[in-house]
Amino acid sequence: MDTPDRDVAEVWLPELCWSARTGRFEGEMGVAVSKGGWIVEVYDSTPAIPKAYHRREFKRVALLPGFVNCHSHAFQRGLRGKGESDYTRGSDGAANFWSWREEMYRLVGSVAKDESSMKDACLRCFGEMIDAGITSVGEFHYLHHVDAATAKDFLLDRA
Numbered sequence: 578m579d580t581p582d583r584d585v586a587e588v589w590l591p592e593l594c595w596s597a598r599t600g601r602f603e604g605e606m607g608v609a610v611s612k613g614g615w616i617v618e619v620y621d622s623t624p625a626i627p628k629a630y631h632r633r634e635f636k637r638v639a640l641l642p643g644f645v646n647c648h649s650h651a652f653q654r655g656l657r658g659k660g661e662s663d664y665t666r667g668s669d670g671a672a673n674f675w676s677w678r679e680e681m682y683r684l685v686g687s688v689a690k691d692e693s694s695m696k697d698a699c700l701r702c703f704g705e706m707i708d709a710g711i712t713s714v715g716e717f718h719y720l721h722h723v724d725a726a727t728a729k730d731f732l733l734d735r736a
Contacts, residue, residue, distance in 0.1 A: 585611060586610060586631070587609075587610060587631040588608065588630045588632050589608045590607050590632055591635045591638045593606075593640070594607075594608060594619070594639070594641075595640065596621065597619075603621075605622055605623050607619070607620040607626045607632070608620070609626075609630065642712075645711070645712070645714075645715075646706060646714045646715065647715040648715055648717060649702075649706075649714050650717055651698065651702035651714070651716055652684070652685070652688055652699055652702075654698045654699075654701055654705075655684050656680060656681060699716075
């Protein structure tokens with residue numbers, strides 16, 4: 578992970594900004610941002626912004642903090658489109674939780690043996706989360722259902 582750059586490159590001046598202090602959108606706020614895109618400081622009022630900083634106005638824009646996904650199963654992206662197919666139907670021909678669960682554990686077994694497929698699925702899912710405004714993820718997976726040697730050697734953090 579990159580070390581945050583603390584040098585202010587510019588201050589963004591949106592029309593509205595989410596205020597942690599008031600718990601609502603406010604006007605006349607500023608967000609100091611580094612060249613690397615790190616938020617360095619949030620100003621509750623524009624007069625508090627040092628005059629030396631370059632200011633960039635954003636008309637008709639509201640800024641808010643990134644969202645948190647505190648319970649993710651990123652690898653399950655590999656199941657997309659399979660829940661509605663004949664492949665995940667039970668013996669009675671109906672799709673149900675148990676047929677979906679069997680397919681999910683098949684996926685766990687395959688990605689646990691092929692680290693690159695797990696990494697690829699997670700990277701695609703994490704990229705989609707970033708595009709949706711999610712900036713922090715708590716990841717949960719099912720590797721405890723594979724053999725101990727495979728689970729011990731597998732690192733989801735590589736994604």
